[in-house]
Structures are given as C-alpha cells and as structure tokens.
Amino acid sequence: MSESQPPNYNEWTKERLIEKLQEYELNDKKRKSGQSELNLSDETSKQKKKKPKTFDFTRYEFRKIALKFAYLGWNYHGLAFQKHMNGAETVESEILKALHKTKLVSSIDPACCEFSRCGRTDKGVSAMNQVISLSVRSNLSGEEISNSKYNERELNYVKILNKVLPPDIRIHSVCLNPPKDFDARFSCTYRHYKYFFESDGLNISKMQEAASLFIGEHDFRNFCKLDGSKQITNYKRTILSSSIIPSEHGANIYVFDLRGSAFLWHQVRCMMSILFLVGRELEQKAIITELLNPALYPSRPNYKIASPFPLVLFDCKYDEKTTNWIKCTTFDGLHLLRFNQLWGDLKTKSTIISTMKNVLGNGKTESTKTINLEEGRIHNPATYVPISKRETLETADEVNEKWMLKKRG
Template identity: 50%
Template sequence: MSFLFNLFKSGNRSVTNSNQAVALENTHYVKWTKEQLIKRVLELESIQNEGLSIPHKKRKVDISTVTKKKKKEFDFSKHNSRFIALKFAYLGWNYNGLAMQKEATPLPTVEGKIIEAMYTSKLVPSMVPQEYSFSRCGRTDKGVSAMSQVISLKVRSNLTDEEQKRPENDPREIRYVHILNQLLPDDIRVSAVCLRPPEGFDARFSCDSRHYKYLFEADGLDISKMKEASSKYEGDHDFRNFCKLDGSKQITNHRRTIISAKILHVEGNIYCFDLVGRAFLWHQVRCMMANLLLVGQGLEEVSLIEDMLDIEKTPQKPIYDMADDLPLLLYDCKFPEMEWIESNLNNYDAVKYGKAVNALALHYQLKATIVNIFKNTLPTAETDFKTKTRINLGDGKGKVVTKYEKMKDREVMHSVETINSKYLKRKKAKAKIKKEELV
C-alpha cells in the first residue's frame, strides 16, 4: 500500500488534502473489490521494485531448482559409548505397563517414553532396545507403579574407554539424569545413574531381591487373619496356583522363594501387603493378594494359602479373579554394591524437577479431595444386600456374586503341562500353514 500512497502523492502535489480525498472518491478504484485492490497494489509495487514499465506477471518457481538443506544425521560411530544403569520411578496408571510392546497399545509404555527420550537426545542410535544391550529389573503390568526400577544399557559417552574408568572424570560426562528428566513426563523420574556397574551386570539377572507393596483399605477385613495367612507364603514354594499360566512362556518350574510376607499399617485405614522375594511369576503378587482378601473377608479360612501351595492337594489352579492392578507398586530392587550417583539436590535443576513432582502430588491430592466431596454429596446404601456377596478385589467395587463358592469346590484350569502342550501344537500348526503359503 506504501507505493500506491506515494503514487497518489507524487501525482497530486498541488492538491490539498481535501481535494485529494475528493479526487480519490471519483476514481474507478472506489468501485473495486478488496481483492481487486490488493492485486493492483501488488502489481504496482512489483513495477516499482523491478523498474518495469508493464505490470509484473506472476512467475512460476521451479521447485526442482530449489535445494533444500538436508538434516545432518547423527553419526554414532564417531562417538564413544559406555554401559550404565539407571534408577527411576513412575506412576503406572497412565501407562500400558513398563515394557515396550511389538504392537501398538492403547496407552504408551514407560519404557517407550524413556527410550524415546534417549533417542531424541541422541543417547541411543535407535528405538530398538535390543541393539544396545538393554535389560530391565522387573516387568510391571498396566496400571502398576514403581518407586525404584532399574534398567541397564549402552549409551553415548563424552569420555574414552580409559577415561570412563576414573571417577575424577565423571563431571565431564553427559548429564544423563538431567537430560532425561527434561524430556520425560512428570510421572516418570530418573533418580540416579551408575556409570560403572559391576562386571557382567544385568538389570534383570543381577537383582538380588524385589520388594512389592500392595495397598488396601481395611474396611470389612480381619487384619489379624490376613497377617497369619500372609506368613504362610514365606519360604520356597511352587506358586503355579498363584500366577497367570501362559503357554507362550513354556515355564515348567514355578518354584519361587519368598523372603518376607507381612501385613503392615501404612496410614489411617490403609494397610499394605509387604512382600520381598528373589523373583516372581507373571501376576503372582496380584494372585497372592486376591487370596489374602478372601481370607480377610472370612470367605475362606487361613488354611487356604497352605492348601493352594500344596500341589498334591491342589494340582490345578482354581478359577478366581486377580486383585486390581492400581494398588500394586514395585517398591524397591536390591542389587550388589553399586556406585549410584544421585542428582545434586542443591542446584536449580533439582529444585525445578522437585517442584514438578510437588505440583503433580498436589494435582492428585486436589482430585482426591474433590472426589471425596463428590462422594459425600451423593446418597449411598448403608450396607450391601444380604442375599449377595461382594468379593473384595482391592478396587473398591469388587465382584458381586449371588452365592460364594469355596475355592476347593471351583472349576479348575488346565494343568501346566496341558497348557504348554496346546500352545506348542498351535505354534507348529501356524508354522506349517505359513510354510505351505510360501510354497
């Protein structure tokens, strides 16, 4: 528009401002649309800029002649690497479990977020963990949280192999904890790094013990009976009746060692099943808790635990529902002596991340308070109907049945041997069909 204004100004130097306005109103431009005026202005400006005496025609640009600047790929071969271990914590209810999955899941996984952050910051060369000696301590299910989970893997380093051996060079190393916490969601936090794990270290196989806690509300439960029943888990037992039987894993040995099994008070009306063991089967803790809740409700005797652990007396797993996933957390993992380097709590970064976690805690606290207000404003039944039984599954809702059936009288699943055999047969049949299709 500046050129059009100058054009009018230069052609009407002797005319007063009022005369200019009248002259402009009498021109044919008054009748033009906005689009026509803009087009004309652009034509006039192109004439001025290029010194042409004819309206500038729109030029076509040959895209093939335009060279785009290619993004330079990061060359990991030009950088050193080192094997480290990372300790981290997470709240599990926003994730589809810990481990990355081969297929897409409804929610992201915790490992998926961590590997994505590492890949984004060029700490690892790809999103495929198997390519850099990746290992995890304990695999948690969807909804389950962890306070001290550990992974080990090979990552990019600022130091040479020789420099990595000397602790005095640690300040020159990449700030792994800081970088990852910058990129991770607030409900996944890296707490420490071990720059020199013991020789032959593996996050899964080097773990001495795993410590779980399952939180539950004491209402309607006999805590003394649960304490007595939980102690029956301690020792070396066959836990095939306390896990999910899966033929794809082809597990034949279900013996596991439980170091400690207790019922502890947490706060107010909340207790926890506190469990320490060397290793656990799939869904083992939730199955153990489901049976403890049956004892606590008085639906089963304390002797249920011993009967279920006796494979001669209960050779096949009775059909029952597992306890809910949300109250379960992997509280700690014990390893041989390691040089864990935690964040400097006195610097700005630590304060910033601490505030983020504080904000997250306040967020959930406010939500819990609002839910309680919501609950108190609604009418509720004083007690359950006497004609039905509500089985406590740890989720607050439970499962309602018309008549409770004792565990010893229930239908049972196929034996471990049968489940493994059926899986292998299906696998062979699928492989045969695939082979025939290729031919």
C-alpha cells in the same frame, strides 16, 4: 567472403547494421534466459539432494550404565517396550524415545543398546526404583571411561533425560561403573513389592497370619497367570519376607509388604486376592498352604486377581559392594509444582468420591462381611463359593501344549 575473415562493417548500410544489432540483442536475451533456467534447475536439484545432517555415533565411545527411575503407571500400557502398540505407550517406549532424541542411543530399538530391565510391570502398576541397564554414548575416551576418577566429566544422564521425559517418569539415580557382567535382570538379588489397601472391614490379624505362609520356596503356579509363550515349567519361587504392615500414609491404610528373588506374571496380585478373602473371613488361612501344593491343586481355581493400581515395585536390590548408585537429590521447581498439583487433584477426587459414597449410602454401609474385594461387588457370605469348590483353569502343561500347537499351525 571467406568464413575465416570477419565481415567489413564499414561497407554495410545503416539498415543492415541495425538489423544485425537487433539480432545480437535477441540471441543475448535467449542465452541469459536459458542460463537462468539452468541455474534454477541446478539449485532445485541441490535442495532435493540435500539431506538432514545425521549424528555421527562413530565419533564417540559407548559405556555400560544402569539407571534407576520412578514412574506412575496409571497412564501407561505397562513397562516393557513393544514394537506394535497401536498408539498405546509404555514406560520403556517413552524412555527409549528420550534416549534417542538426546542422541544417547542410535535407535529406539532396545536391541541396539544391550537393553535389560529388572522386573516387568503390568498396565497400571507403578514403580519407585525400577532399574534398566544399557550401553549409551559417552563424553569420555575409552581409557577415561574405565577410570571412575573422570566420572565428573561424564554427561549428566539423569538431567539430560528428565528434560525430555514426561513428568510422571523420573530418572533419579545412575550407576556409571557397574560390574563388567552386570545385567539389570539377572544381577538383581531381590525385588521388593508393596500393595496398598484400606483396612475397613478386614481382619488384619488374620491377613498377617496368612501372609507369613508365603515365606520360603514354594510352587506358585496357583498364584499367577499362565503364559504359554514363555513355556515355563518351573513355578518355584522364593519369598524372603511377606507381611501386612501399617502404612505411614494414613491410619486405615495398610501395605502387603513382599520381598522375593523373582516373581511370576501377576503373582503379587494373585497373592493379594487370596489375602483379601482371608481378611473378609470368606476363607481360612489354610487355603494358602493348600494352593501352594500342586498335588492338591494341579491347576488354579477360577478366582479374579486384585487390581493393578495399588501395586508398586518399590525397590530392586543389587550387590552394594559392586554397584555404586549416584542419586540426583534436586529436581526443578516446575516439576515439584506439577507433583503438588497432581496430589491436590487426586485428594480432591478422593474427597468427592467419599462424599458421593456417603450420599448414596445415607451415611451407612453394608455389613463388612458382605463385601468381596476379590470380585469387587456386594456379596452374601451365605452364597459365597469357596475356592475349594470352584472350577479350575487349564494346567500349566495344557497351556504350554496348546500354545505350541497353535504356533505350529
């Protein structure tokens, strides 16, 4: 039979026809089974290749804004974002994560959005009006961004971020049209700090006299912690106002109220530490004038600095004519409830601590002149070592040189 001619099934026997039919059925099953396996393999391959949708930032315009925010610093490892924190969160890391989560910036890396902060605060320090400037995604066109009349149509940055931020960090104001060359750090005209403390056992009058000696431009190398990595050589800073004033939060609560154009690392806490010594009458106010003279003290005497927890960066001031802040005046009831709960918890803890203090002291306290707040322990004035007789730390030049030598290896 020719290969081109089909078989003549009329001549086939019944047995042969059944055998051929079974052969067709078996081949058909194999074909269908192979096709199913192929389809399943293709589907699995597609699932593996399928990637999550990425947000297309190129579809949007970006605008420079400034944000003003408050935070309680007790639960954070300072303000500044750090790449290698080993699990310890900072205030900025929380804000950058919120910005990235809400697709306002493309990365949590501050370098991606022209990020700048007004003033760096240490672990435990809080702030009421801290400021950052950065570039964020806009809801407007490039032409609309440059015209403030379209601001009402812009994204509500305050509301968007507060929805995903921790309750102890709150954005409360935004500047949508800062000056073209605006920078949160370099555009600030002055910083305002407040340090809260109890007046028990302190000579407030002497502390006030001593605080006033800080006003003006001075060399504050003996009122800071040196940092060789910064290679600072100029320690002169200008203090605009410096005073001890009563606080509105209690009859025996006072505030070291301080305004200055810029500050060194730990400067406010060092200033407060010496003021405590004057208030305890362990030092005379003249010690401040002496420490401000690098000719008398080329390097800082070894004294401990005051606690960070009572310190607050209260405000950061900018040119009001060119910087227009839009303040959010309403916060949701749940957030206010959380603040009331926190306030109640801390008041209760304060009451319990006061009760324990009275129980341990049988209602009596040591003579106020024997408590040294600088070092946080009971101190006998007769054995107190004056600042002028203490060992001094390394000079600024020595710290800088030591750091450079270590860097060179």
